[in-house]
Amino acid sequence: MRKTIHWRFTLILLIVGFMTAVQYNTLKVPEIRDTRDIWAIRxxxxxxxxxxxxxxxxxxxxxxxxxxxxxxxxxxxxxxxxxxxxxxxxxAGRMDTIGPGIIVEVRPSAESVAFGIPITGISPDLLTRFVNELNRFKGIVLEIDGKRYTTLSSIRDINGVTAVNGINIATPPFTMKIISPTLSDSEKLYNFLSASTIQDDFYLDNFTLDIGKPIQELKISGWTEKFKNEFLKEIPKGE
Structure with a gap:
């Protein structure tokens, strides 16, 4: 009889101890804290x-x-x-756009030419970083080596060559045109690119950015590719 009581008492103590340990761990495990500084949060x-x-x-x-x-x-x-x-x-970028803007030319660096370093094409990562820098400014229209860049465009490596919209980008030198909503916006973009560290990224890849001063009228041709309609259907007349 005593052994049965002892076993029951022991089992009860084990259950109580287990529940106490679980509750203690639940209270003691700290929540994941946000360790970012105030500027990152701002x-x-x-x-x-x-x-x-x-x-x-x-x-x-x-x-x-x-x-x-x-x-x-x-x-x-x-x-x-x-x-x-x-x-x-x-x-969507299907129409020609005329407005104030700047012309940026990508060239091989003077050092790479002087030392005879082979000139290679620009990498997709570097070109993507440049586009991301431009996306800090709203309402811009971009053309890369004669190819209209839109929200539907892609920058990919195709057989070792960087391509925009599936068309290969020329080996530097080549130009990029950027149109802004106003001439004042173009001046801000010019100042931003002139002081941006993106130029260092290009220099590390043996390229330089020749950033032209803002001009009043710049033309960018529309995107000539056709859109693929996968969802919309034309309603017959009379319905």
Missing amino acids: KELSSEKQSHSELLSEIRELDKTIHTYESLNNENAGQALSTTVDKLNRQ
Whole structure:
């Protein structure tokens, strides 16, 4: 009888001890702390606020478009639709763009030429970093070696050669055109690129960036590739 009581008592103590240990570990394990400094947090907050502002701007534009369609009659609906299509084509980069901008030329560095270092093409990583630097500025239009760069574009390595939109980029020297919304924006972009460390990245790959001063009128041709429609279907007339 005593042995049975002892076993029961021991089992109860084991259960109580196990539950106490689990509770103790739960309370003692610290939560993962955010070790970033205040400037990193402020930078991320600023980025989130900018994204929020851009989303609000897009919502306002869409609300304006909806209001325009609701206020039009059948006769003017066609013209409004045509205007919307032109706007979307412009945003997608399918139309020629003329505006203030700068021309950036990628050249082999003077040292590589003097020492006879073989000139190779620009790497996809370096070109992508340059594009990411440009994306700090909103509303820009970019052309890389005569190839229109849009949100649908890609920078890839194809058989050892860097390609934009599936078309090979020339071995330097080649030019890149950048159009900004205003001449003032082009001047800001010029100053930013002139002081940016991206030039050091190019120099490490034996290239230099020749950044031209802003000009009032620069032309970039539209994207000539066709869009692949995978989801939209045309409704037959009369429906």
